Amino acid sequence: MSILDEIKDRLKDKILDWHEHAARRIYITINPRDIQEVASTLFKDLALRFTIATGQDTPGGLEILYHFSFDKTGQIISVRVLIEDKKKPQIHSITPLFPAAEWIEREIWEMLGINFLGHPNLKRLLLAEEWPEGKYPLRKS
């Protein structure tokens, strides 16, 4: 069974949208509340490597793409979540699952103001201490 079939099989109804931009670039949309379960399945059960996450401000809400790499086939599986509430955006942290996510969640938190629930060390990573609270450099508005 190919890795894509296995992902489809394991995540089943959690997948809201499946888009293959190219053979090695796959985008999956899921509900934000499923992120811990999906990340755990991909990282722990299917042994994908967490590459990084991209946070961005879109007209429909704040979006996070969690990029996972399957190095045997060179495929990147990007898991997309859309947090519609821009006033108090929050999502469960995946840092308790694996430490590699710690820095990028801190970065998204300070750049876009998304709160990561359950993050063990949510403090500034890149911005200076004097940077004003509540100002998020990557927000478009």
Next chain:
Amino acid sequence: MSHKVVIPIGPYHPLQEEPELFRLYVEGEKVVDIDIVIGYMHRGIEELSEHKHFDQVAFLVERICGICSTSHPFAYVNAMEDLAKIQVPERALYIRTIIAEMERIHSHLLWLGLAGHFIGYNTVWMWAWKYREPVLDMFEMISGNRNHYAMMKVGGVRRDIKDQDIPVLKKAIDELVPAVDMFRGAVMDDPVIKARLKGIGILTKQQAIDWCVVGPTARASGINIDVRRDDPYGVYDRVTWNVILEKDGDIFAKTKVRILELYESVSIIRQCLDKMPKGEIDANIKDIPPGEGIGRVEAPRGECFHYVRSDGTNRPVRHKIRAPSFMNVASNKVAAVGGTISDAAITLAAVDPCYCCTERLIVLDKDSYRKLMNGWDLIKLSQAKTEELKKSISSRQSQI
């Protein structure tokens, strides 16, 4: 009496390209915890990129790093070509690969020199940097610049490699091989270096998986990954070469991986120069459609990752950049803890971050903040350990 002190390493030093602060918590000689503070060099390039034309972004991201300066534009053009599904002329792909491998050679030699300096082998330092010079000269010959070659362009490369330059390039590459042989002999067969680097700063395979490290740092811990082979770009799938893999995860393994990779880079460049076809070097891309693309490059330090989203205008709406050190530096949290202070400088440098921060070390008393040692003292401490090992090894040999 137990004496708990905090050692801040960094953040500023005139030599380093990216300042960072490692706050080491030590008990006696032993490092018990480490706090890594980054952000001193945050220039907001991701945000800046949203205000630049797609063509200008290649120049912008080239300035992220002064050492692996072609990795970022390379990953960026890969992302753009994935986004717009652009077919790049064959000759341009060969030229890109040659530039990327030359960069790996000069970057690994740079690291080797600094690693030598940290453990008190200043001859290794001087030699490594001496042999790095011809590589920079070759860059100057091809692009006019020793660093920031500005070769990458969405859809191709900006400059061709002239026919008359190819024999000169080949000669320079061939002359590197005896130098690499010498380093391999000097580093791998030297009992003192072995004793100094073996078994310290270990990153186990499981830790490497959990911290998602990349590049030589991962390969030295037995993680078999290399973007060049796994997700081929350029012409890496058209030349033969090997991924260098080690198991031990210590500094010696990381050194070995980098030295052996030099041979592979030389071989890749030779094959590319032989096989490079004639023809166009640019696909002349004018418009970028809406969409998103991901580009990856195996930079000298590991996987460099770029994500670009376009809305059909001439500027990206989002450009995410992840340099390999972002993952590798974080893993120092496990690699340096449990070791001694005399090993800290080389352990932190072993992931090949922006090394020079390790040159500015200060040991402070935790309660009074009284200065106990400065950076130079710590490098001397590291070098003194090597001296002791040298003496004990030579006295053992003389007894035999």
